[in-house]
Amino acid sequence: MSRKVRVGVNGYGTIGKRVAWAVSLQPDMEVVGVVKTKPTWEALSAVAKGFKIYVPEGKEKMFEDAGIKVAGTIDDLIASVDVVVDATPAGVGASYASLYRRAGVKAIFQGGEARDVAEVSFNALHTYREALGRDAVRVVSCNTTGMLRVIYAVSRVARIRSVRGVIVRRGADLKEVKKGPIEGLLLKPVKPPSHHALDVKAVVGDWLDIITYAVVAPTTLAHLHILNFRLDGGVRRDEIIESLRSTPRVILLDSAYAPTSTAEVRELARDLGRCGDIYEVVVWGDSVWVEGEEVSLAYMVHQEAIVVPENVDAIRAVTRLTDDPVESIRLTDKALGIGGWMP
Numbered sequence: 041m042s043r044k045v046r047v048g049v050n051g052y053g054t055i056g057k058r059v060a061w062a063v064s065l066q067p068d069m070e071v072v073g074v075v076k077t078k079p080t081w082e083a084l085s086a087v088a089k090g091f092k093i094y095v096p097e098g099k100e101k102m103f104e105d106a107g108i109k110v111a112g113t114i115d116d117l118i119a120s121v122d123v124v125v126d127a128t129p130a131g132v133g134a135s136y137a138s139l140y141r142r143a144g145v146k147a148i149f150q151g152g153e154a155r156d157v158a159e160v161s162f163n164a165l166h167t168y169r170e171a172l173g174r175d176a177v178r179v180v181s182c183n184t185t186g187m188l189r190v191i192y193a194v195s196r197v198a199r200i201r202s203v204r205g206v207i208v209r210r211g212a213d214l215k216e217v218k219k220g221p222i223e224g225l226l227l228k229p230v231k232p233p234s235h236h237a238l239d240v241k242a243v244v245g246d247w248l249d250i251i252t253y254a255v256v257a258p259t260t261l262a263h264l265h266i267l268n269f270r271l272d273g274g275v276r277r278d279e280i281i282e283s284l285r286s287t288p289r290v291i292l293l294d295s296a297y298a299p300t301s302t303a304e305v306r307e308l309a310r311d312l313g314r315c316g317d318i319y320e321v322v323v324w325g326d327s328v329w330v331e332g333e334e335v336s337l338a339y340m341v342h343q344e345a346i347v348v349p350e351n352v353d354a355i356r357a358v359t360r361l362t363d364d365p366v367e368s369i370r371l372t373d374k375a376l377g378i379g380g381w382m383p
């Protein structure tokens with residue numbers, strides 16, 4: 041495609057606003073506009089960033105009364121884009137699927153939607169080629185994206201026989217003042233596997249023996265995972281470390297002065313001008329334990345940011361801007377400043 045791919049974002053919340061900004065930074069894409077259903081502070085922020093606002097039919101006056109200029113309706117936006125990134129709340133995206141299909145625009149859904157909303161469950165390292173030219177793909181959840189990157193790194197060293205994991209999930213995003221828990225640790229679900237294991241299988245295939253427990257914790261900063269792998273054959277620790285170091289979108293903390301908490305990693309990112317958003321999985325080097333065929337490790341996932349580069353790659357895959365995942369990841373990462381920033 042010689043012109044820039046035209047992108048609309050439906051659902052301008054935690055994920056949608058970050059994806060819109062990330063798309064606006066790409067050399068081969070442009071943001072035509074974003075959908076808001078209410079004239080909230082996030083609508084004002086979208087206007088301040090120069091994004092055109094599209095609204096559900098009949099809501100134009102509500103926005104105009106709030107002093108927010110409306111560029112058109114959702115239908116108008118859909119009619120003028122090549123791709124819609126649907127970042128509406130979990131389960132709402134499916135209600136738009138037929139609208140996107142009828143309009144002949146490609147759709148990128150998020151991990152809160154059921155697997156069958158799309159033809160492919162997407163992760164750039166695993167299923168980029170499967171997504172080429174598809175009409176609908178689903179970028180899997182933040183936790184699943186984190187696991188998939190680490191699974192990819194380990195699978196480059198040896199065939200994985202099984203994965204067992206504990207996922208400590210943040211209770212809410214920073215802006216979600218009505219969510220929790222604010223005290224206590226909540227096993228959700230009590231009986232494993234949590235949906236994350238099933239979502240990993242949706243990407244890599246049912247052959248993988250994977251069980252995950254999920255615990256919701258009173259924090260907004262990040263998730264923390266501990267995974268244990270059993271491999272086919274023994275591996276050396278330095279092989280795992282090297283593979284983690286060379287896997288895209290994985291940061292290995294290996295300095296003697298490395299931060300040891302999610303809070304300090306987030307603060308370090310802010311110190312280094314990252315607006316607090318960490319697109320990479322951050323693995324604690326000292327947590328990597330290898331004995332024979334067994335590998336364990338711990339890492340953090342910044343839930344608000346990690347799926348953002350995956351959405352950008354998903355746009356390139358469905359529009360076939362490039363058929364090469366390595367090239368797409370390179371372009372996305374360059375535009376977003378991914379990798380090489382952690383001292």
Ligand SMILES: NC(=O)c1ccc[n+]([C@@H]2O[C@H](COP(=O)([O-])OP(=O)(O)OC[C@H]3O[C@@H](n4cnc5c(N)ncnc54)[C@H](OP(=O)(O)O)[C@@H]3O)[C@@H](O)[C@H]2O)c1
Pocket residue numbers: 050051052053054055056075076077078079080127128129130131132150151152153180181182213343344347
């Ligand atoms: N937050 C995370 O950590 C995270 C991480 C990975 C994936 N995800 C997934 O990403 C998706 C979006 O989650 P999110 O956290 O970004 O949610 P969010 O912060 O609640 O944002 C969704 C936005 O959609 C808008 N919206 C609500 N109903 C709508 C409708 N019918 N049509 C169009 N827009 C509507 C809302 O804004 P207005 O109504 O005010 O316009 C809301 O701000 C979900 O599938 C979620 O599972 C979330």
